[in-house]
Amino acid sequence: MxxxxxxxxxxxxxxxxxxxxxxxxxxxxxxxxxxxxxxxxxxxxxxxxxxxxxxxxxxxxxxxxxxxxxxxxxxxxxxxxxxxxxxxxxxxxxxxxxxxxxxxxxxxxxxxxxxxxxxxLNSKQEETIIDGLKLYADALSGKFGEVNRLQDIEISTGYRSGIIAKVTEMHSSYYSREAGFGQPFESAVASGLADFCGRLNHSGNQIWLATLGEEIVGSIAIDGEDLGQGKAHLRWFIVDDKARGAGVGHTLITSALAFADVSGFDETHLYTVEGLEAAHHLYKKYGFSCIKEYIGDQWGKKMKEQRFMRPRQVTL
The missing domain is CATH 1.10.10.10 (Winged helix-like DNA-binding domain superfamily/Winged helix DNA-binding domain)
Structure with a gap:
């Protein structure tokens, strides 16, 4: 104490x-x-x-x-x-x-x-100030509540028991609060993820999970089959509230995009809806731009849906 x-x-x-x-x-x-x-x-x-x-x-x-x-x-x-x-x-x-x-x-x-x-001050003292201020600022913001440091969370790939239920629950909780989605959205996430887990043996498909102990606190996937040749579909990107601010989202999305680039996909696409400003801000940070808008009702109510795309990043 x-x-x-x-x-x-x-x-x-x-x-x-x-x-x-x-x-x-x-x-x-x-x-x-x-x-x-x-x-x-x-x-x-x-x-x-x-x-x-x-x-x-x-x-x-x-x-x-x-x-x-x-x-x-x-x-x-x-x-x-x-x-x-x-x-x-x-x-x-x-x-x-x-x-x-x-x-x-x-x-x-x-x-x-x-x-x-x-x-x-000398360089050692400067480093002490930088590290100390960051630690204190993170502590004040609550980043060291349930998740003390990024190293507390492990990132793994592939299927594990409970993935469909937990990832669906995280999506349902977040999008119910942020966009008012209900049962149709939850059912679509669960059925789509269940289908995808049966296709994980395909070389262009992969899912990443962030876990804190035995609990799944984040996910993201690349579906290399459902959009056609040369197009990767970024899906099920979510971070549980308790893990936000620990760098989990950054680790997940950079891992997924690196996989898409190395796998040779010319483009990576994702689908979202109007009004999720924080999410859109994040997508643009990682090279996505909105290429199409349309009115749809696949999530249970009519709203403006959006398609974002990121071209392949080639490292010379």
Missing amino acids: ISLSAIDAIRTSSRQLVRDLGFMGGAFAGTDLSPSAVHALLEIESGDSVTARYLSDCLQLEKSSVSRMLQKLMVSGDIKEKPHSDDARSKQLILTAAGQKRVSEIHAFAQRQIIEALKH
Whole structure:
């Protein structure tokens, strides 16, 4: 158990950081903006297809607070909206030329601040600060709740007992919450996965499982048969809530895409629906783009369905 003296030391250092970094008021990051506005600009700069909803989730702010903040940034000329490339109901946020200049100044200020703080430390002390800050930030965000480190989770391939039930359960739970899917979706996942597990002997088919002890906490598959010659189908990509933030999704998707590339598939496709902004953001990060949209009802209700595609990545 952590000692009271350690708790007091961490609290004291945390208060000092908050004050020295400007979170108590006044100029923040060399600007006249609030800390939340500065963080919003940095997210808009670094992200793809960033929306107000994404910022609300990312910055852990109420939607009304995000709306007021974004309105001020638009009035100041730092950001503007444009139609979202994937979701007709949403607006994508982008930096204006003035906003790009502002963000460059924020980066320069932060770099100077860090250089000034670390200039009297040696390389070993710098590494200690980097590792310690990351560990503490991850602990605060809950990443060390049930899953303490990525090495606690094992990645394996192939069929194992319980896979159909557990992967279906993870999909049903997530998509019921995020998209309102019900029984038709759950049945489709279960029947499709059951069929696929009977085809795992095909050289172009593979499934990856993330496990914590005996429990399956993530999955992804490449189906090399159902879309035709030269096309891989990325399917059943899901990470259980308890394993989010531990790098499991990254390990799963990079493993699957590497398999698709090495296996010689010219394209990798996946199917999704409109409105899942966090998922779409992730797909684009790994080279996918939306190539087709259409109204469908295969998941139990009419909605805009989407097809994403990633061309084969050739390593020279």
